Amino acid sequence: MNGIHDMGGMHGMGPIERERSEPVFHHPWEGRVFGLRRAMGAWRKWNIDVTRHEVELVPPVDYLRMSYYERQFAAFLVLLQKRGFVTSAEIEAGIPASGSAVSAPALTREKAAQLVAKGVPTSRDVPVYANFRAGQRVRAINANPLGHTREPRYVRGKLGTIDRDHGVFVFPDTNAHFLGEKPQHVYSVRFAARELWGNQAAPQDSVYVDLWDDHLEPA
Amino acid sequence: MTTSRGDVLTAALTAAGAAVAPDLARAQEHEDDHDHGHQAVPSDPALRVKALESLLVAKGLVDRDALDELIDTYEHKVGPRNGVRVVARAWTDADYKRRLLTDADAAISELGYGGMQGEHMVVVENTATVHNVVVCTLCSCYPWPVLGLPPVWYKSAPYRSRSVIDPRGVLREFGLDLGDDVEVRVWDSTAELRYLVLPERPANTETLTEQELAALVTRDAMVGVAKVTAKREESTA
Numbered sequence: 001m002n003g004i005h006d007m008g009g010m011h012g013m014g015p016i017e018r019e020r021s022e023p024v025f026h027h028p029w030e031g032r033v034f035g036l037r038r039a040m041g042a043w044r045k046w047n048i049d050v051t052r053h054e055v056e057l058v059p060p061v062d063y064l065r066m067s068y069y070e071r072q073f074a075a076f077l078v079l080l081q082k083r084g085f086v087t088s089a090e091i092e093a094g095i096p097a098s099g100s101a102v103s104a105p106a107l108t109r110e111k112a113a114q115l116v117a118k119g120v121p122t123s124r125d126v127p128v129y130a131n132f133r134a135g136q137r138v139r140a141i142n143a144n145p146l147g148h149t150r151e152p153r154y155v156r157g158k159l160g161t162i163d164r165d166h167g168v169f170v171f172p173d174t175n176a177h178f179l180g181e182k183p184q185h186v187y188s189v190r191f192a193a194r195e196l197w198g199n200q201a202a203p204q205d206s207v208y209v210d211l212w213d214d215h216l217e218p219a
Numbered sequence: 220m221t222t223s224r225g226d227v228l229t230a231a232l233t234a235a236g237a238a239v240a241p242d243l244a245r246a247q248e249h250e251d252d253h254d255h256g257h258q259a260v261p262s263d264p265a266l267r268v269k270a271l272e273s274l275l276v277a278k279g280l281v282d283r284d285a286l287d288e289l290i291d292t293y294e295h296k297v298g299p300r301n302g303v304r305v306v307a308r309a310w311t312d313a314d315y316k317r318r319l320l321t322d323a324d325a326a327i328s329e330l331g332y333g334g335m336q337g338e339h340m341v342v343v344e345n346t347a348t349v350h351n352v353v354v355c356t357l358c359s360c361y362p363w364p365v366l367g368l369p370p371v372w373y374k375s376a377p378y379r380s381r382s383v384i385d386p387r388g389v390l391r392e393f394g395l396d397l398g399d400d401v402e403v404r405v406w407d408s409t410a411e412l413r414y415l416v417l418p419e420r421p422a423n424t425e426t427l428t429e430q431e432l433a434a435l436v437t438r439d440a441m442v443g444v445a446k447v448t449a450k451r452e453e454s455t456a
Contacts, residue, residue, distance in 0.1 A: 008356030008407065010380040016392050018372045024294045026371075029268040034368075035289040036272060038335075039281045048411075052358055068359065068374045070264060077271070085280060094270040096278045105279075112285040116292050119338040122411045150409045152356055154383060166339070166412055186410045188341075193403075197384050205403040207383050210410030 001146055002153060004060035009154040009197070030069040037076050042107040042115060045083040048122070049176035053148040054079050122170045124183040130213070132187060136162045137219040140189070140211060148176035151215040155207075158196055159219050160189040163208060171212055184213040293368050299438035301332045302365035302415060305342075306441065307433035310420045319417065320344060327365060337364030337413050343406065344417045345443065350401050351416050352390065352443030354382035355408040362413035366438060373442065383407060393444040406443075416443040423449055 007013070025031040037051070054075040063071060080086045090097055107115070132138055142157040143149070150172045164187065171182040188208045193201035275281040305327055309316040319326035323340035327333060333340075340362060343351040355361065356379050361369040372378050382389050386405050387397060397403060406414045418440040424432060439445035 005357055007376055007380040008354075008382075009384040010376075011384075013376040013380045016372050016375065016377045016381075016389065019370070022370050024298075024368055025290075027265060029265040031290040031294060032268050032272055032286070034293065035286040036268075036275065036281060038289045039286050040275070043280070055358065064376060068371065073264060073268060080271075080275075086274060086278070090274055090278075091271065094274055096274065106282040107285045108282055109284040109288045112288040113292075115335065116289070116297075117334045119333070119335040121338040123339060150357065152407065152409060154356075166341075166410070169339075169411060186412070188406075188412075201384075202387065202399070202403065204399075204401075205386065205405075207405045207407060209407045210412055212410070 001056060001148065002144055003056045004063045005056045006153050008152050025069075033069050033073045033076065037072060038115065039107050039112070040076075040080070040085070042111065043085075045085070046079060047170075047175055048120065049148060049170075049172035050178070051075065051079065052172070053176040056148065124168050124170060124181065126168060126183050128168045128184055130165055130185040132162045132165070132185070132213070132216060132218075134162050134164055138162060138189060138216045139219040140191075140209075141215055141217055143215075145173065147173065149173045149215075151211060152209065154196055155189075155191055155209050155211070158191055160191040160195070160209075163188040163190045166210070169212070171214060173212075173214065182214075186210055186212050187216070189216070293363070297363060298367035299365075299441065301330075301367075302362075302438070302441045303433045303436040304330055305332070305365060305415070306417060306436045307429045309342075309417055310432050311429045316417070323415070332364045334364050336360070337362045339412050340365075340415060341406075341412050342415045342417050343404070345419045345446075347419065348401055349404060350390075350397055350443065351404045351406060351414075352382065352386055353406045353408065353414040353416060354379060356380070356383055357407075357409060360408035360411075360413065362415050365415055366441060370438075390444060393439065395445060416441050418443075418445075418447040421447050421449040 025034070041051070055071050057078075058066070058071050058074055062074070066074065077091065081088060081091075087097065138160055140151060140155040140158050140160065143151065166186045166188065168183045169186045171184055174180050174182045187210070189211050191207050191209060193205035193207060194203055196207060272281065272286070276283055305319065308330065309319050315326060315329075319342050323342040324333065327337070327340055345351055359369055359374040361373060378389065383405050386403050390397060390403075408414060418436065420432070421435065424435070435447050435449065437445055437447065440447045
């Protein structure tokens with residue numbers, strides 16, 4: 001979707017504000033949101049692409065006004081309801097509705113440590129034909145899907161060169177909508193800065209964007 | 220931090236002009252009409268998060284020990300000091316550096332690091348003529364196992380929007396003015412590859428040990444918004 005989250009190349013966002021000796025979490029609740037999202041992710045009722053898309057669905061005015069963890073919390077609340085973990089009545093009351101028990105055990109401390117150590121790899125060891133090879137000229141497709149995509153607006157229709165093939169990965173554009181993993185090759189595609197931004201960019205500079213086979217066509 | 224968010228919002232709204240104001244007012248009304256969903260900036264996030272945590276625990280969906288483990292790990296155990304060790308090793312061990320640049324996952328795991336949001340690592344090398352800088356324009360992707368969780372500025376609209384269109388201007392804001400003899404490469408983390416910059420080893424550090432070199436390396440240099448200097452000026456890690 002052409003949302004506010006896809007902000008590469010936008011102007012007017014102001015100076016970059018840095019904070020010295022910045023804490024990992026500015027408030028304890030931010031840490032709780034971070035942990036709750038990971039702990040609930042272990043139920044595998046969604047995937048990383050679903051969670052990213054839910055944040056993208058935060059309306060643009062709210063998206064810009066909210067802090068990172070406010071956005072994460074707002075999207076998390078919606079996702080918990082969409083996937084049937086809690087009802088809005090339960091969220092308001094803060095207590096479970098009667099008879100709403102869970103049979104399976106929640107993520108344990110040991111399993112949480114394993115999750116941190118191993119992560120959730122999104123590469124897939126399946127034979128998939130690579131449409132492109134390093135050095136090949138490609139064009140990023142011009143597409144404007146209503147749903148989730150990891151092809152940012154600023155590269156659409158632009159010419160680039162395959163820098164390297166990273167191998168086969170889950171395709172977020174379908175995975176975010178529970179439409180399957182559709183594993184395919186991911187490449188770093190090098191776009192000359194001037195191809196993207198015109199002559200205001202330095203001629204020697206470039207932007208490398210990771211794109212999937214379905215985002216690319218031969219040039 | 221609160222100030223910086225306010226400034227970002229002010230800047231965004233100012234740029235968008237007065238036309239935004241009625242929409243904002245409507246959005247506010249909308250919030251007041253509904254008690255769930257995206258529209259609400261929690262009036263008191265601390266209370267609302269606490270209530271949600273209690274609910275999820277009461278329903279058997281979350282184990283507080285696991286929750287504490289996850290938070291403690293990223294608050295206290297994982298951070299830029301991991302990446303610092305990787306960089307210092309690469310500067311002092313040519314074989315390690317070669318492995319790091321060709322198979323980053325394996326080389327980083329040699330030092331005991333890896334896992335969540337670092338499952339697929341790529342290391343890019345800064346030199347006298349090539350400067351790499353990392354961003355995630357679409358969200359906030361960042362290599363957690365080697366750098367920890369990202370700072371607010373990395374996740375902010377100003378950094379995400381401008382790094383790709385004006386990397387040299389962004390770097391100047393960080394105090395780094397690169398000449399025309401340098402090629403700037405911006406890496407937008409749009410997939411599950413996570414990028415770590417191997418900074419250029421500063422001059423006149425030949426006599427330093429791996430540990431002494433490690434003390435010079437900063438988080439910002441490993442994102443690519445700074446260089447490593449022989450005298451570390453301030454702690455950002």
